[in-house]
Amino acid sequence: MNRLTLFKPQHNAGRFKVYIPFLMKKEREIFKSMDGSFYHPNQRLWSLPNTMENIDRVQKQFGNKLEIKETAERTIKPPFFILNEKSQQLLDQLHQKLVLKGFSTSTVENYKSAFSKYLKFFESRDLLELSKEDIEGFIYQQVSKYKLSESSQNSLINAIKAYYEHVLGKPREYYEIQRPKRSITLPNVLSKEEVASLIISTPNKKHRTILLTIYSAGLRISEAIKLRICDVHSDEGYLFVKGAKNKKDRKTVLSPVLLQELRLYYKAYRPSYWLFEGQEGGQYSTTSIQAVFRKAVKASGINPWSTVHTLRHSFATHLLQSGTNLRMIQVLLGHSSSTTTEIYSHILAVSNKNVVSPLDSLSETLNLMGENNAKELGT
Numbered sequence: 001m002n003r004l005t006l007f008k009p010q011h012n013a014g015r016f017k018v019y020i021p022f023l024m025k026k027e028r029e030i031f032k033s034m035d036g037s038f039y040h041p042n043q044r045l046w047s048l049p050n051t052m053e054n055i056d057r058v059q060k061q062f063g064n065k066l067e068i069k070e071t072a073e074r075t076i077k078p079p080f081f082i083l084n085e086k087s088q089q090l091l092d093q094l095h096q097k098l099v100l101k102g103f104s105t106s107t108v109e110n111y112k113s114a115f116s117k118y119l120k121f122f123e124s125r126d127l128l129e130l131s132k133e134d135i136e137g138f139i140y141q142q143v144s145k146y147k148l149s150e151s152s153q154n155s156l157i158n159a160i161k162a163y164y165e166h167v168l169g170k171p172r173e174y175y176e177i178q179r180p181k182r183s184i185t186l187p188n189v190l191s192k193e194e195v196a197s198l199i200i201s202t203p204n205k206k207h208r209t210i211l212l213t214i215y216s217a218g219l220r221i222s223e224a225i226k227l228r229i230c231d232v233h234s235d236e237g238y239l240f241v242k243g244a245k246n247k248k249d250r251k252t253v254l255s256p257v258l259l260q261e262l263r264l265y266y267k268a269y270r271p272s273y274w275l276f277e278g279q280e281g282g283q284y285s286t287t288s289i290q291a292v293f294r295k296a297v298k299a300s301g302i303n304p305w306s307t308v309h310t311l312r313h314s315f316a317t318h319l320l321q322s323g324t325n326l327r328m329i330q331v332l333l334g335h336s337s338s339t340t341t342e343i344y345s346h347i348l349a350v351s352n353k354n355v356v357s358p359l360d361s362l363s364e365t366l367n368l369m370g371e372n373n374a375k376e377l378g379t
Contacts, residue, residue: 087123
């Protein structure tokens with residue numbers, strides 16, 4: 001019997017995904033009609049916003065036709081292997097060097113996992129004798145055999161370069177390995193009206209203040225929960241973001257409007273250390289903020305694809321629309337590279353109402369749209 005497969009999402013995932021076999025046309029139409037459903041053609045999966053309500057709805061709708069699996073990972077898993085003593089020593093050297101250089105725990109583990117594959121592949125070879133062609137041949141083998149994503153491929157290259165540069169002290173240009181062409185994916189952005197609707201739909205003062213802070217200062221969710229009371233510098237007019245991504249501190253804008261809201265929030269809740277604390281003290285959790293956001297999205301009826309991070313994207317886009325230069329936005333967001341920030345100029349380019357299409361200059365000649373028709377479409 002054909003069955004639908006619901007892939008159990010991570011707790012912080014914005015959506016959960018479902019595989020519907022081709023022959024289950026009736027079930028596919030039912031799922032398609034559900035509010036917020038979307039089809040991902042590259043994965044051949046359907047999805048819904050990740051809420052318990054939606055998961056319960058799918059389970060009740062499809063009953064015993066539905067099975068639940070732990071992950072939606074559809075790539076081929078590399079086999080488990082054990083390194084010989086020499087390769088293990090090289091892996092330990094990389095681990096030690098990365099830790100001493102202050103790389104995050106997750107980066108160290110990712111690099112070790114990737115580099116161990118490299119060591120196993122060239123187990124009988126001297127790494128110093130390998131050519132650029134040897135290395136690119138290995139990467140090609142991994143990509144073609146295990147269907148590595150762009151990010152996994154880059155992680156593999158970074159791990160290899162980390163060994164030659166940090167452990168062996170080779171120059172950065174020692175091996176210029178070919179990287180995958182980076183795809184440009186435009187992030188979801190809310191209009192100012194949608195942001196306002198989201199805030200209005202959040203009556204709880206603490207919840208509203210959290211969302212206002214993330215949007216007003218362009219924060220990542222991890223940065224918002226780490227804000228301390230002492231990070232609000234009202235006299236100087238900035239928020240201090242400590243230990244942000246890549247362990248870089250930064251200052252970002254403190255809106256006078258937000259400052260007023262923070263003062264009202266502080267009087268009502270009296271946090272002791274963290275700016276936003278849970279019911280029993282301690283940091284507010286990311287899952288709680290995500291739940292608050294999902295509830296606000298549903299209440300306001302805005303784009304169901306939105307996530308908490310959409311507020312950060314909206315902050316940057318709205319600054320650019322108001323004339324703030326990209327360099328300043330890069331500093332406020334804490335981007336290491338201007339290339340990352342430039343994505344917002346792409347968003348602005350496709351949404352800028354001041355840009356006149358060449359078709360507009362032909363409308364009168366072609367008589368494409370009369371005044372009355374234009375008014376009807378605008379209503």
